[in-house]
Amino acid sequence: MVVLLCFPRSLRLWAVFQQPLQSGEEVKQRVKTNYETLREWPGGERKTPGFLLSKRVKNAQDNSERGFLRVPPEEFWAWLKGWASDHTVRGYRRDLAAFFRWFREATGEEPAPANVTGLDLKEYQRYLLEVCHKKAATVNRQMRAVQCWLRWACNQREIGRVPEFPRAVAVQKTAPKALDRAAVNRLLRELEKENNARDQALVRLMLSCGLRVSEVVSLRVSDLDIGERHGFLTVQKAKGTRQREVPVPPETRRALRAWLSERAEKHRGQWLFPGKTDAKHLTTCTAWRVVKKYAWRARIPDLHPHTLRHTCATNLLRAGADLVTIAEFLGHARVDTTAVYTRPSLRDLARAAEQAET
Numbered sequence: 001m002v003v004l005l006c007f008p009r010s011l012r013l014w015a016v017f018q019q020p021l022q023s024g025e026e027v028k029q030r031v032k033t034n035y036e037t038l039r040e041w042p043g044g045e046r047k048t049p050g051f052l053l054s055k056r057v058k059n060a061q062d063n064s065e066r067g068f069l070r071v072p073p074e075e076f077w078a079w080l081k082g083w084a085s086d087h088t089v090r091g092y093r094r095d096l097a098a099f100f101r102w103f104r105e106a107t108g109e110e111p112a113p114a115n116v117t118g119l120d121l122k123e124y125q126r127y128l129l130e131v132c133h134k135k136a137a138t139v140n141r142q143m144r145a146v147q148c149w150l151r152w153a154c155n156q157r158e159i160g161r162v163p164e165f166p167r168a169v170a171v172q173k174t175a176p177k178a179l180d181r182a183a184v185n186r187l188l189r190e191l192e193k194e195n196n197a198r199d200q201a202l203v204r205l206m207l208s209c210g211l212r213v214s215e216v217v218s219l220r221v222s223d224l225d226i227g228e229r230h231g232f233l234t235v236q237k238a239k240g241t242r243q244r245e246v247p248v249p250p251e252t253r254r255a256l257r258a259w260l261s262e263r264a265e266k267h268r269g270q271w272l273f274p275g276k277t278d279a280k281h282l283t284t285c286t287a288w289r290v291v292k293k294y295a296w297r298a299r300i301p302d303l304h305p306h307t308l309r310h311t312c313a314t315n316l317l318r319a320g321a322d323l324v325t326i327a328e329f330l331g332h333a334r335v336d337t338t339a340v341y342t343r344p345s346l347r348d349l350a351r352a353a354e355q356a357e358t
Contacts, residue, residue, distance in 0.1 A: 072096065076152050087214055087284070095145035102127060113153035118164035121146065125166050136169040143168070175345040177307055178314040179300070186298035199290050201259040202273060202282075204252040206291075206305055210312035210330050211235065211246070213291075213305035217282045219272040221260070226253050235331065244331045313341050 080089055102124055103111040125143060128134045134142070143165065150162045179187070184207070191200050205216050215235050223234045231248030248256065259272075269278030275286070288305060295303035309330070316326050327338040344352075 072149055072152075075156075076149065079152060080148070085214060091141070092145045092148065095142040096149055098142065099124060099146050113150055113159045116146075116150065116163055118166075121163060122166045125169070129169065136171045140168045140171065173340075173343055174349070175314070175341055175343045176310040178311040178345070179303075179307065180347075183298070183300050184311065187294055187300060187303075190294045190297040194294070197255070197259040197262045198273065199294070200255045201252075202287060202290055203294065203308065204255045205233075206308035207312055208249050208252045209233070209246050210309050210316075212309060213284050213287050217273055217284055217287050219281075220270045221272050222270065224248075224256065224260075224272070226256055226260075231256075244328070246329065310341075313338070317341050 077089065077093075080092060084092075100111040103109070103116070103120065106123065106127075107115070107120065109115045121143070124146075125139060128139045128142060129136075147162070147165055150159070153159050154162050187203070187207075191203060202216060205211050205219075206213065218236070219233065220236070223236060225232045225234075226248065231250075231253040233246050233248055235244050235246060263272075263274075267274045267278050271278070271281035273282040273287075274280070275282050291303060291305045291308070295301075313326055313330055316329065321329075323335050323338050323342070326332075326341070327335045330338065332338050
């Protein structure tokens with residue numbers, strides 16, 4: 001009680017909610033009434049007290065205020081899912097929610113396409129760079145999400161034209177991060193020590209075949225053609241809806257045969273990597289956790305599943321494969337996308353600087 005007397009607002013809060021709550025409509029009415037009471041206090045909180053709300057209701061309120069619930073209509077997401085991967089759709093949801101949150105705070109208006117101007121877009125880019133200290137690639141990605149939404153709105157005749165976007169932030173052009181031979185050996189050593197057939201096959205497919213994590217978890221048993229001296233797999237759910245065939249090298253074939261033998265005793269579904277039930281495949285989040293577990297054991301910081309794909313491409317390039325071959329192997333629609341692996345990495349630049357230093 002002494003604490004409450006020292007803080008008058010806490011005392012008033014206690015007085016408002018001191019009566020026991022009941023269930024049903026009475027609770028809703030009490031919350032509504034007490035919320036209005038709190039709004040009338042000078043400088044008082046404008047949120048419904050969190051301890052009166054269930055976790056689901058409180059999260060819904062917080063998400064609404066943060067901009068997660070007010071998103072473009074479902075028609076936009078249906079159009080986006082028609083050509084973009086699930087990973088891209090999830091990223092656009094996050095990026096657009098962040099833009100809507102900033103737009104409301106900066107302008108006091110709802111982020112309707114007609115309310116967004118070129119000046120707003122310049123200010124948002126500056127906000128991401130100078131206030132949030134985002135990397136150039138991240139800023140460009142978030143701006144592309146907003147641009148995609150506004151172009152869709154223009155095609156739907158919600159606005160007459162797309163506002164002028166600021167120039168993209170210049171990005172230092174270096175090769176994607178890839179593992180060196182020592183790091184790869186440590187990773188494979190930890191996999192062998194664990195002796196988990198599923199995990200070995202999962203990681204090998206990304207490291208040796210260059211598959212994206214979404215492509216790996218979506219593989220069916222029927223997509224495999226594995227023999228003693230040959231091996232191919234068909235990627236049905238590829239990025240950009242492009243189907244492709246990928247050769248499977250010997251060590252990966254051996255890991256796949258071991259997993260298929262073990263899998264036949266436990267699962268009967270169509271998926272190569274079943275999830276909690278045979279009806280669903282392994283989720284990308286679970287695949288991420290698998291990679292992170294062995295990366296931690298192998299002392300490889302910041303290892304992502306896509307880094308394994310970059311490592312595969314880098315190894316192909318160092319083995320003498322040409323860009324056209326690597327592009328076909330990875331499923332790139334343009335050779336320009338594959339050419340990024342020919343650029344020097346940060347490690348190469350550091351080595352050159354050390355050698356040039358007198």
